[in-house]
Amino acid sequence: MTSEAELSGWGRWPRYRCRVESLGVDRTGLGKAASIARGLGRSYGDSAINQQRTLTSDRLNRFISFDPDTGMLVLEAGVSIGDIIATFLPRGYFLPVTPGTKFVTVGGMIASDVHGKNHHGAGSFGDHLEWFDLLCADGNERRCSAGENSALFKATIGGMGLTGHILRAGFKLMPVETGWIEEETIPARSLEHAIELMEQNLDRTYSVAWIDCVARGDSLGRSLVYLGEHAALADLAAKQRADRYASKARRGKRVPLDFPNWALNAYSVRAFNELYYRTGLRKAGKALVGWDSYFYPLDAITEWNRIYGSRGFVQYQCALPLEQSTKGLFGLLEEITASGLGSFLAVLKRLGPQSQGGPERLLSFPLEGYTLALDFPRSDKSLALMDRLDQITLKYHGRVYLAKDSRMSQQTFEAMYGEQVDAFRRARRETGASDAFQSMQSGRLGI
Numbered sequence: 001m002t003s004e005a006e007l008s009g010w011g012r013w014p015r016y017r018c019r020v021e022s023l024g025v026d027r028t029g030l031g032k033a034a035s036i037a038r039g040l041g042r043s044y045g046d047s048a049i050n051q052q053r054t055l056t057s058d059r060l061n062r063f064i065s066f067d068p069d070t071g072m073l074v075l076e077a078g079v080s081i082g083d084i085i086a087t088f089l090p091r092g093y094f095l096p097v098t099p100g101t102k103f104v105t106v107g108g109m110i111a112s113d114v115h116g117k118n119h120h121g122a123g124s125f126g127d128h129l130e131w132f133d134l135l136c137a138d139g140n141e142r143r144c145s146a147g148e149n150s151a152l153f154k155a156t157i158g159g160m161g162l163t164g165h166i167l168r169a170g171f172k173l174m175p176v177e178t179g180w181i182e183e184e185t186i187p188a189r190s191l192e193h194a195i196e197l198m199e200q201n202l203d204r205t206y207s208v209a210w211i212d213c214v215a216r217g218d219s220l221g222r223s224l225v226y227l228g229e230h231a232a233l234a235d236l237a238a239k240q241r242a243d244r245y246a247s248k249a250r251r252g253k254r255v256p257l258d259f260p261n262w263a264l265n266a267y268s269v270r271a272f273n274e275l276y277y278r279t280g281l282r283k284a285g286k287a288l289v290g291w292d293s294y295f296y297p298l299d300a301i302t303e304w305n306r307i308y309g310s311r312g313f314v315q316y317q318c319a320l321p322l323e324q325s326t327k328g329l330f331g332l333l334e335e336i337t338a339s340g341l342g343s344f345l346a347v348l349k350r351l352g353p354q355s356q357g358g359p360e361r362l363l364s365f366p367l368e369g370y371t372l373a374l375d376f377p378r379s380d381k382s383l384a385l386m387d388r389l390d391q392i393t394l395k396y397h398g399r400v401y402l403a404k405d406s407r408m409s410q411q412t413f414e415a416m417y418g419e420q421v422d423a424f425r426r427a428r429r430e431t432g433a434s435d436a437f438q439s440m441q442s443g444r445l446g447i
Helices: 081-091 106-112 150-156 191-200 266-282 291-295 304-308 322-339 380-395 410-417 419-431 440-445
Strands: 003-007 016-022 036-038 054-056 063-067 072-076 129-135 141-145 165-172 180-188 206-211 223-230 285-290 313-321 346-351 369-377
Touching (some): 081 106, 106 165, 191 206, 191 223, 313 322, 313 380, 322 369, 322 380, 369 380, 410 419, 410 440
Parallel strands (some): 016 054, 036 054
Antiparallel strands (some): 063 072, 072 165, 129 141, 129 165, 180 223, 180 285, 206 346, 313 369
């Protein structure tokens, strides 16, 4: 069945009127119109939108098999992280890598090659994939793995859905004794201090920092660093043992309407950042927290993207190579503070060595160093700021994350990803994917 709907990414901009079909119903006739697959719509921009044919994965929602001895899970691509956790955490298993929301599908995780708070030790999701089945431009399904259709396997991981439609996948869950996380909060007085703390704690499983991106002077980049470990059963008090897998659901709140566009301004952002940092100072130290609040804090607020108003918002997430990270991050934060456009959500993560797929994972985002992600209400001023941030990122040999991009130019994209862009275009042409799989983002970037 075909319908029409207005679609956008999580940033709610740009928006397009699209023809929508279910990938689970009709997997044939790929040649009748170029298409793109869409999961739960949590990529921020226009990467999962095609005006002529957007194919949803809502009916590809079944678990196929699970081996408790190895943790091997086989499932359809429309299954979400939330589905996996609800089903397998009570059995003592968790995902090896997870992004900052559980409302994403496995197909989307592969297409974006998502990373999490443990990239410095565990790599990206693509490092844990055993195989996936891909519906290709000729209408045939192909099993792709490191040893079978390996070039297609590597191009698809991080390929933003532009090599084919992912139908099924197999990967291993990791065993955990509980659903609790031993969290340690460490205040950092500056950006340099935050980086020093993260470098000192590379042996910790999880690490992430919230940055006050409106602080200036000696406090530029002051942060709260959050470290985490999966708690063992022996670490739990009696009350927590009674809820071993931290299964008691958080009471979610919903943003009922769009905030006025003027509500987020330099004054409210500065006040929020000051309050958040001071609250973090009071909570510094160690605590046991549930998996949901540690990995997915924003999921507790349904439709939190409405806080940014009807114009939507844009996220800027870049990665900088390790040897350039400190100078590059200083440059980015100085540009942001000078603009007066601070961000509520400024997140810093340490990325580990390049994924096992190496440069052959042509559009995969992570590179060893640091990644900074920031949200801004959409305006002419914030879009102009991002153009300047692009130039700083380029200066320090970094790149922007395609899963978060909604406005980058083709010229900037080609400069950031270099020869990998030509290799990806060539791979698409050779398989017929360039005609069969297209998104608004791929058209904008000339992929």
